[in-house]
Amino acid sequence: MILAIVLSAVAMTLIVGLRYLATSGAFAGLTRWRHPGLYQGLDPQMRREIWWSLASAGIYGVPAGIVAWGWRTHGWTRVYTDVHAYPLWMLPVSVLAFLLLHDAWFYWTHRWMHRPEPFRVAHALHHASRPPTAWAAMAFHPIEALTGAVVIPLLVFVIPIHVGALGLVLTIMTVMGVTNHMGWEIFPRFLWSGPLGDWLITASHHQRHHERYGCNYGLYFRHWDRLCGTDQGIGDFARDHARAAARARRVGGGDAADRGRGTGRPA
Numbered sequence: 001m002i003l004a005i006v007l008s009a010v011a012m013t014l015i016v017g018l019r020y021l022a023t024s025g026a027f028a029g030l031t032r033w034r035h036p037g038l039y040q041g042l043d044p045q046m047r048r049e050i051w052w053s054l055a056s057a058g059i060y061g062v063p064a065g066i067v068a069w070g071w072r073t074h075g076w077t078r079v080y081t082d083v084h085a086y087p088l089w090m091l092p093v094s095v096l097a098f099l100l101l102h103d104a105w106f107y108w109t110h111r112w113m114h115r116p117e118p119f120r121v122a123h124a125l126h127h128a129s130r131p132p133t134a135w136a137a138m139a140f141h142p143i144e145a146l147t148g149a150v151v152i153p154l155l156v157f158v159i160p161i162h163v164g165a166l167g168l169v170l171t172i173m174t175v176m177g178v179t180n181h182m183g184w185e186i187f188p189r190f191l192w193s194g195p196l197g198d199w200l201i202t203a204s205h206h207q208r209h210h211e212r213y214g215c216n217y218g219l220y221f222r223h224w225d226r227l228c229g230t231d232q233g234i235g236d237f238a239r240d241h242a243r244a245a246a247r248a249r250r251v252g253g254g255d256a257a258d259r260g261r262g263t264g265r266p267a
């Protein structure tokens with residue numbers, strides 16, 4: 001039994017690690033194509049981001065692996081496989097509930113980690129990426145990784161969710177984690193600007209968190225920030241891109257960098 005639990009934890013760690021490498025790698029490749037030179041000169045930082053993200057994969061993988069083992073062998077959790085086990089409206093409602101609760105947990109733990117002492121110990125590492133890249137998605141100190149790792153494994157015991165809907169939640173979590181740190185806006189303008197953008201978080205919103213620190217703490221939605229007066233609107237990538245161009249010129253390859261210079265937020 002112990003062996004089966006260990007194997008499940010190892011398997012889940014590998015899945016999380018490979019999922020990270022594939023997703024961040026894909027979006028880093030896309031960045032190279034859309035904004036050549038944006039990450040130029042950041043190799044040591046990106047190596048650090050990858051190292052800490054892979055360490056986080058173990059911290060995410062172990063609780064997830066234990067719960068997955070319990071689900072398969074003992075029927076733990078409220079994850080179901082028969083889509084008709086609950087009314088169909090449970091599919092969107094469960095996804096939304098998971099995202100809202102994860103967002104609330106993230107907002108308050110993130111705000112706590114911006115208090116001086118927790119920041120120094122647990123969160124400065126994430127902010128050491130200046131500016132973050134697509135590889136920074138899971139670049140967390142183990143304490144911060146642990147606060148994130150418990151959320152989904154606990155929620156699956158509380159809220160019934162179809163295994164496919166859970167897959168969608170994990171996909172949204174992974175893609176938003178990467179794109180929010182990528183250094184440019186990949187989503188269409190209506191998602192981050194205008195009425196919908198007032199409530200949703202994409203890279204433009206999280207960019208401002210990395211620029212100013214004491215604001216924009218949310219993960220998927222802006223309501224906690226707005227309710228608590230910590231929302232300072234969305235950021236702008238023009239300055240980051242101008243800095244990237246200057247950095248690229250310093251390390252050589254100015255031509256490539258100039259093409260991605262000062263483009264602000266391409267839709």
Ligand SMILES: [Zn+2]
Pocket residue numbers: 110114123127209
């Ligand atoms: Zn922060």
Ligand SMILES: [Zn+2]
Pocket residue numbers: 126132181206210
């Ligand atoms: Zn961040």
